[in-house]
Amino acid sequence: MGLKIYNTLSRSLEEFVPMSPGKVGMYCCGPTVHDFAHIGNFRTFVFADLVRRYLEFKGLAVDHVMNITDIEDKIIKRVRENKTTLKEYTGKFEAAFCEDLKALACKPPTQIPHATEYIPEIVSLIEKLVARGVAYKAPDGSVYFSIEKYRGCGCKYGQLVNLNFEGMRVGERVSSDEYEKESVADFALWKARVPEDGDIFWPSPWGEGRPGWHIECSAMSMKCLGTSFDLHLGGEDLAFPHHEDEIAQSEGAGVQADGKPFVKYWMHGAHLLVEGKKMSKSLGNFFTLRDLLNKGFSGREIRYLLLTAHYREQFNFTIDGLQGARTALARIDECLSKLRELAKNASGGPDDLLLQKFSEALDENLNISGAWGVIFEWVRQTNRLLAENKLDSTAAAAALAAWQKIDAVFGIGVEKETEAPAELLVLLEERQTARKAKDFKRSDAIRDELKAKGWTIEDTTKGPRLKRI
Ligand code: AMP
Numbered sequence: 001m002g003l004k005i006y007n008t009l010s011r012s013l014e015e016f017v018p019m020s021p022g023k024v025g026m027y028c029c030g031p032t033v034h035d036f037a038h039i040g041n042f043r044t045f046v047f048a049d050l051v052r053r054y055l056e057f058k059g060l061a062v063d064h065v066m067n068i069t070d071i072e073d074k075i076i077k078r079v080r081e082n083k084t085t086l087k088e089y090t091g092k093f094e095a096a097f098c099e100d101l102k103a104l105a106c107k108p109p110t111q112i113p114h115a116t117e118y119i120p121e122i123v124s125l126i127e128k129l130v131a132r133g134v135a136y137k138a139p140d141g142s143v144y145f146s147i148e149k150y151r152g153c154g155c156k157y158g159q160l161v162n163l164n165f166e167g168m169r170v171g172e173r174v175s176s177d178e179y180e181k182e183s184v185a186d187f188a189l190w191k192a193r194v195p196e197d198g199d200i201f202w203p204s205p206w207g208e209g210r211p212g213w214h215i216e217c218s219a220m221s222m223k224c225l226g227t228s229f230d231l232h233l234g235g236e237d238l239a240f241p242h243h244e245d246e247i248a249q250s251e252g253a254g255v256q257a258d259g260k261p262f263v264k265y266w267m268h269g270a271h272l273l274v275e276g277k278k279m280s281k282s283l284g285n286f287f288t289l290r291d292l293l294n295k296g297f298s299g300r301e302i303r304y305l306l307l308t309a310h311y312r313e314q315f316n317f318t319i320d321g322l323q324g325a326r327t328a329l330a331r332i333d334e335c336l337s338k339l340r341e342l343a344k345n346a347s348g349g350p351d352d353l354l355l356q357k358f359s360e361a362l363d364e365n366l367n368i369s370g371a372w373g374v375i376f377e378w379v380r381q382t383n384r385l386l387a388e389n390k391l392d393s394t395a396a397a398a399a400l401a402a403w404q405k406i407d408a409v410f411g412i413g414v415e416k417e418t419e420a421p422a423e424l425l426v427l428l429e430e431r432q433t434a435r436k437a438k439d440f441k442r443s444d445a446i447r448d449e450l451k452a453k454g455w456t457i458e459d460t461t462k463g464p465r466l467k468r469i
């Protein structure tokens with residue numbers, strides 16, 4: 001059976017048929033590196049990783065492009081506030097982002113373009129839009145995209161969202177990168193240099209300035225994947241204005257072959273809430289990945305939890321949910337370890353029935369809860385067969401071979417004996433000292449603190465060591 005996905009463009013489920021057989025060009029809007037990414041951002045990046053991995057499971061070669069937005073309004077503001085340079089500022093957060101992606105076992109994208117390295121492509125795209133009459137230089141020196149001219153050419157503005165043009169005033173302009181749906185207005189492609197920009201500007205045919213956020217993604221995606229490509233992803237908040245503007249700029253430049261769209265399929269991931277509320281620093285429910293790792297959870301547990309909900313459903317992320325993730329993973333790990341013990345050196349082709357059930361679920365617009373349902377039912381049955389001694393080594397090897405293919409999609413890997421972080425090893429030392437001094441109150445308090453962070457103390461012949469709960 002073929003894969004069906006929900007295409008925001010047609011607002012319907014469609015069979016996924018790549019433009020060139022066997023190959024997929026996929027672009028996912030990357031992070032704006034103005035701060036550490038939060039757990040909501042990572043829901044979207046783990047979703048993109050799942051899509052890529054599942055397309056690969058289906059035998060497709062995926063060119064996965066994720067840009068780094070290293071120049072936009074928020075970044076400029078932060079660079080100014082921190083009295084630093086653009087490169088130094090964004091470099092720090094980009095490095096942190098890549099580390100976090102790795103902790104979540106996301107495959108590195110095949111291409112990672114940076115907006116600041118694509119200024120010539122951006123300028124050339126704006127030149128095409130000006131030449132075609134759908135962009136103009138405004139009195140403030142900036143270049144804007146004209147919605148009216150674009151619509152006048154028979155093009156549709158409002159392909160991903162329904163827009164109301166009634167209140168629209170011709171030529172009304174919006175200069176900031178992020179704006180509301182109510183503002184159907186001409187948006188900035190090139191922003192003329194202003195004193196607040198400091199030394200962040202580039203030359204252009206319209207004077208010194210910098211690109212708007214939306215044009216960056218049009219230029220980078222078309223340069224990396226061609227003017228028409230298969231799949232574009234992002235969080236649901238990006239559908240308007242960011243993705244709508246990307247379509248307008250890319251198709252408005254008239255660079256596609258006749259009848260070809262800029263992008264064939266658009267997928268949008270729903271947002272993540274934390275403890276039932278929109279994340280916000282003032283509510284105390286705002287988590288970066290690092291915050292959660294520091295609480296003692298592993299990247300593997302966080303990835304698992306992010307992968308339990310369907311990508312189009314709003315997801316409520318909770319600390320209790322992370323505890324549940326730990327228990328669920330332990331069930332899978334225990335079953336796999338028994339299978340490994342039984343299989344020893346036996347080999348066998350993968351259990352096709354299990355693979356078939358798994359892909360039947362994911363083929364339905366990535367029905368991940370269906371796929372997990374298949375896995376947990378398999379774990380339950382395998383445990384029963386193991387308990388009744390009804391599995392032989394070949395069957396165990398076949399089950400493990402199927403799991404290997406399944407895990408190439410889930411990416412939750414096998415439990416690793418992870419080394420405890422240095423600060424917890426210091427606590428363990430302190431506990432030993434407290435015990436020697438017969439300060440049991442202190443030693444019990446340390447044990448509880450370690451437990452709260454997900455570690456238990458195990459006595460071994462070499463002395464006590466920390467083990468994950
Ligand atoms: P940004 O770095 O702000 O450009 O965001 C990076 C990605 O995270 C985009 O695809 C956003 O749509 C997505 N995103 C932002 N907030 C959330 C959230 N709460 N839940 C899921 N995705 C989000």
Ligand code: ZN
Nearest residue numbers: 029030217242
């Ligand atoms: Zn983008």
